[in-house]
Amino acid sequence: MSSLTYDLTLAGLSVGAAAALTGIGLIVTYRATGVLNFAHGAIAMLCAYLLRQLVVGWEVPLWAAAALVLLVVAPGFGLALERWVFRPLALSGGDQARTLVASIGVFVLLVGAAALLWGTGAQEDAPRLIPGEPWGQLAVACAIGGAVWAVTRRTRFGGELRAVVDNRPLAVLGGIDADRVAAAGWAFGTFTAGLTGVLLAPYVRLDPYGLPLLVMEVVAVAVAAGMRRLGVAVAAALAIGVAQSQLTRLHPRGWAEPLVQAVGANLFVVALLVAALALPGVDGKGALPTAVTRRTRAAPRGAWLVAGVLFLLPLGFAGSDLRTSIQVPALALILLSLVVVTGRAGQLALGQGAFAGLGALFATLLSTGRFPGFPQLPGLLAILASVVMVAPLGLLTAAPAIRRHGLALALATFAVGVGVSRFVFAQPYAASGLTPPRPAGFGDDRVFYVLELALLGGALVVVAGLRRGRVGRALAAVRDHEAGASAAGVGVPGLKVAVFVVGAGLAALGGGLLTFGLHSFDPSAYDPVRGLLWFAAVVVLGADNPLGALLGAGLLVGLDAGARGGVAALTIGVLAVLVGRGLDTRNRHRSRLTERAAAIPLQPPAHQAPAALDRRAIQAPPAHAQRAIQAPPAHAQRAIQAPAAIEQRGPGQSPVAHTRSTATRRRPTTPPTLSATHLTVTYGPHTVLQDTTIRLPSGSVTAVVGPNGAGKTTLFHCLAGTVRPDTGHIFLGPRDVTRLPAHARTRLGIARTFQQLVVFPSLTVAENIRIGAEQGRVRDPGATERMTRLFGLRGEQETDGLPTGTLRRVELGRALAGDPHVLLLDEPTAGLDPTEVAALARLLRALAADGVAVLVVEHDLDLVAELADTVHVMAAGRIVSSGSPDSVLDRTPEPS
Numbered sequence: 042m043s044s045l046t047y048d049l050t051l052a053g054l055s056v057g058a059a060a061a062l063t064g065i066g067l068i069v070t071y072r073a074t075g076v077l078n079f080a081h082g083a084i085a086m087l088c089a090y091l092l093r094q095l096v097v098g099w100e101v102p103l104w105a106a107a108a109l110v111l112l113v114v115a116p117g118f119g120l121a122l123e124r125w126v127f128r129p130l131a132l133s134g135g136d137q138a139r140t141l142v143a144s145i146g147v148f149v150l151l152v153g154a155a156a157l158l159w160g161t162g163a164q165e166d167a168p169r170l171i172p173g174e175p176w177g178q179l180a181v182a183c184a185i186g187g188a189v190w191a192v193t194r195r196t197r198f199g200g201e202l203r204a205v206v207d208n209r210p211l212a213v214l215g216g217i218d219a220d221r222v223a224a225a226g227w228a229f230g231t232f233t234a235g236l237t238g239v240l241l242a243p244y245v246r247l248d249p250y251g252l253p254l255l256v257m258e259v260v261a262v263a264v265a266a267g268m269r270r271l272g273v274a275v276a277a278a279l280a281i282g283v284a285q286s287q288l289t290r291l292h293p294r295g296w297a298e299p300l301v302q303a304v305g306a307n308l309f310v311v312a313l314l315v316a317a318l319a320l321p322g323v324d325g326k327g328a329l330p331t332a333v334t335r336r337t338r339a340a341p342r343g344a345w346l347v348a349g350v351l352f353l354l355p356l357g358f359a360g361s362d363l364r365t366s367i368q369v370p371a372l373a374l375i376l377l378s379l380v381v382v383t384g385r386a387g388q389l390a391l392g393q394g395a396f397a398g399l400g401a402l403f404a405t406l407l408s409t410g411r412f413p414g415f416p417q418l419p420g421l422l423a424i425l426a427s428v429v430m431v432a433p434l435g436l437l438t439a440a441p442a443i444r445r446h447g448l449a450l451a452l453a454t455f456a457v458g459v460g461v462s463r464f465v466f467a468q469p470y471a472a473s474g475l476t477p478p479r480p481a482g483f484g485d486d487r488v489f490y491v492l493e494l495a496l497l498g499g500a501l502v503v504v505a506g507l508r509r510g511r512v513g514r515a516l517a518a519v520r521d522h523e524a525g526a527s528a529a530g531v532g533v534p535g536l537k538v539a540v541f542v543v544g545a546g547l548a549a550l551g552g553g554l555l556t557f558g559l560h561s562f563d564p565s566a567y568d569p570v571r572g573l574l575w576f577a578a579v580v581v582l583g584a585d586n587p588l589g590a591l592l593g594a595g596l597l598v599g600l601d602a603g604a605r606g607g608v609a610a611l612t613i614g615v616l617a618v619l620v621g622r623g624l625d626t627r628n629r630h631r632s633r634l635t636e637r638a639a640a641i642p643l644q645p646p647a648h649q650a651p652a653a654l655d656r657r658a659i660q661a662p663p664a665h666a667q668r669a670i671q672a673p674p675a676h677a678q679r680a681i682q683a684p685a686a687i688e689q690r691g692p693g694q695s696p697v698a699h700t701r702s703t704a705t706r707r708r709p710t711t712p713p714t715l716s717a718t719h720l721t722v723t724y725g726p727h728t729v730l731q732d733t734t735i736r737l738p739s740g741s742v743t744a745v746v747g748p749n750g751a752g753k754t755t756l757f758h759c760l761a762g763t764v765r766p767d768t769g770h771i772f773l774g775p776r777d778v779t780r781l782p783a784h785a786r787t788r789l790g791i792a793r794t795f796q797q798l799v800v801f802p803s804l805t806v807a808e809n810i811r812i813g814a815e816q817g818r819v820r821d822p823g824a825t826e827r828m829t830r831l832f833g834l835r836g837e838q839e840t841d842g843l844p845t846g847t848l849r850r851v852e853l854g855r856a857l858a859g860d861p862h863v864l865l866l867d868e869p870t871a872g873l874d875p876t877e878v879a880a881l882a883r884l885l886r887a888l889a890a891d892g893v894a895v896l897v898v899e900h901d902l903d904l905v906a907e908l909a910d911t912v913h914v915m916a917a918g919r920i921v922s923s924g925s926p927d928s929v930l931d932r933t934p935e936p937s
């Protein structure tokens with residue numbers, strides 16, 4: 042090996058060893074606690090600073106300082122985090138996304154604290170802990186990796202750790218102290234973080250922003266290892282380290298030169314992009330914290346008035362005060378973009394800084410005539426053009442958001458932010474002190490501020506519009522429950538794309554104004570750490586609240602200008618951690634409510650008729666209800682007015698002439714039949730649905746029964762569009778709908794409800810139903826009122842905390858509001874009392890009598906016998922017998 046190759050390999054192994062340590066620490070913490078610790082890099086940075094302070098500042102011997110930092114401070118910090126931040130979250134059922142937000146809060150807090158204590162400049166004199174690179178570092182990484190492997194594979198503690206990771210509640214029932222396991226995982230994870238920081242600091246810039254980011258860039262090795270296999274993580278880290286080092290030897294000519302140089306300097310970032318955007322690596326489950334998803338009340342007018350006055354105040358400022366204030370409306374626009382993406386649509390977006398920076402950069406290049414292929418544009422036009430150019434780039438984060446959730450989406454958006462920062466902002470053309478001229482006529486700071494206020498006002502109007510109306514309700518539904526929104530007919534992927542595009546455009550507008558306001562493009566203003574800070578600020582101050590964005594912008598700019606660097610980040614970090622703990626209380630309150638609702642037999646409030654659905658299904662409604670229900674769908678009228686007719690089955694047997702006329706107005710004479718032919722579904726080696734053919738004739742109730750695991754739900758999902766079969770076809774009438782997504786099927790008239798009921802908690806009862814009415818097959822907003830009255834509901838009621846039986850009525854009302862041809866119900870009687878079950882049975886018969894095809898997957902065989910026209914019995918993924926209830930049910934295996 043030539044000496045250059047050898048030297049580069051050694052250098053690469055050195056970097057790779059530090060990356061391997063990070064990977065090991067992240068994996069151990071994740072395996073022990075389920076948390077991908079975004080604060081890992083910040084803890085590394087803090088430990089490196091502490092060691093330097095002890096050794097360089099206070100002249101403590103290196104060995105003693107290292108022992109204190111690595112064996113006491115780092116694990117102690119991990120234990121404190123586990124005890125006071127993450128354990129409360131885990132106990133309240135905290136999932137990935139909630140803990141992720143908390144760890145971002147810790148990250149921001151530590152970055153702010155370090156900047157406050159040691160300043161934002163880079164320190165060049167970090168002490169070197171292990172001499173003889175890379176062998177020392179390599180030996181440490183391999184020894185730690187080996188020790189972790191041995192502990193997890195060969196000791197009782199390792200077994201306990203695996204049990205806790207697999208199923209924490211089950212492990213606790215089995216007598217394992219899950220808190221002890223989690224605490225050990227945290228202590229070890231923060232120890233490795235500290236070690237990484239201490240090892241890396243002498244070779245890189247030790248500063249509060251740079252080092253944490255550098256450490257988090259190598260998260261790719263943990264993702265590549267599936268957050269599980271230590272050997273893969275170590276090998277990937279070393280391989281990327283060496284490859285990155287060797288790439289520095291390549292010097293191609295021409296266009297490839299900057300690309301190769303950029304890749305050579307950032308191979309871990311390339312790996313992060315590949316891992317986050319292409320690999321399945323991390324589980325993508327997890328709902329956002331209540332603080333994000335909760336719909337806040339519209340702010341009172343007084344608050345808007347105060348905000349308006351505060352934003353007008355700077356018009357009376359001059360000099361540096363006015364120049365500082367100019368940043369506030371621009372930053373408010375960037376934070377508003379997060380209100381749109383995270384607050385309104387519930388999507389984690391950690392890379393929004395990239396879009397702001399791209400807007401700033403494009404506007405700068407366009408206005409200075411340096412944008413390749415474009416003439417020089419006047420300032421305002423340059424800002425407008427940059428918004429138009431950056432908005433479609435929102436697809437960079439929208440595309441992963443279509444399929445990813447929780448942690449997986451966070452990683453993808455973070456990776457985009459890091460990628461843009463490294464491959465665009467860190468390039469020579471962007472980092473060379475660009476100074477855009479102000480738009481003509483806006484050179485004066487005060488006039489420019491007025492321009493910013495006008496644009497901010499326009500953006501606030503747009504964002505306010507996303508809370509109201511059809512789009513606002515659809516967004517709230519997506520935020521509350523994506524599958525539920527899709528089932529209600531909301532085109533979720535399209536809506537997500539639109540939201541990310543609008544968000545990117547708003548961020549670009551804010552970035553452009555920020556740069557023009559300050560007369561310079563500063564790439565570090567848009568680095569991924571800022572993205573995390575902005576995200577935390579918006580979450581802390583009310584993600585759904587535009588006033589929070591205005592307040593956040595004022596707070597961040599004001600604290601940065603008026604206090605030492607880092608105070609703003611520290612404040613937001615402390616608030617984020619406090620909010621994390623606050624979430625715990627709210628969630629426990631919420632889950633107690635839910636448990637109570639499930640446990641208490643349904644007691645409709647006194648103002649409602651008891652078992653409203655039941656009574657209305659069998660009796661004539663009160664006169665005022667009849668007046669209100671002027672033109673209900675035919676099946677609803679039957680349920681209310683003609684109990685005798687309900688008992689008759691099959692279309693065309695209507696005894697009520699005027700309901701038929703309503704029916705014929707609403708549906709084709711022969712509603713299309715839903716049928717599936719030769720469906721097969723496999724999961725890995727298991728075939729869970731085999732060559733299954735089923736037909737759901739309109740005007741009849743079809744039931745599917747069978748033991749647990751027979752494949753009933755899988756068949757249901759195939760019909761509803763949430764599982765795509767490997768083979769076979771699904772037809773609605775003559776139309777092949779096999780490849781249509783769930784929302785498209787709903788719009789064609791295939792409605793469904795959920796086994797675990799889905800009601801959108803941030804919407805009222807009427808709004809829940811209205812979504813079905815405006816997204817379903819027939820778009821008739823008037824259906825909301827009819828359904829609300831039909832089901833005996835109070836439209837203005839909040840759904841949070843309503844009893845299960847009432848929520849089932851809301852869900853059914855939403856499904857029926859779009860006047861579907863086919864209604865798919867998966868265990869619809871779960872959580873209902875006998876009275877409600879009887880009422881539901883009558884309603885379903887009424888629907889069938891009106892021509893709807895009803896499918897019921899149900900364990901209650903008595904109900905099936907009473908309700909169904911045709912019963913299909915499933916076992917081991919096949920339909921084993923079919924026929925009338927009388928002929929089939931006595932041969933049905935008992936559900937286990």
Ligand SMILES: Nc1ncnc2c1ncn2[C@@H]1O[C@H](COP(=O)(O)OP(=O)(O)OP(=O)(O)O)[C@@H](O)[C@H]1O
Pocket residue numbers: 724729747748749750751752753754755756
């Ligand atoms: N996403 C999945 N990945 C792997 N296996 C799955 C998945 N979904 C379902 N299965 C398996 O497919 C089989 C059929 O499951 P399915 O839920 O369709 O049965 P079921 O008849 O509805 O049972 P139950 O009455 O308990 O709901 C089961 O063995 C289940 O474990």
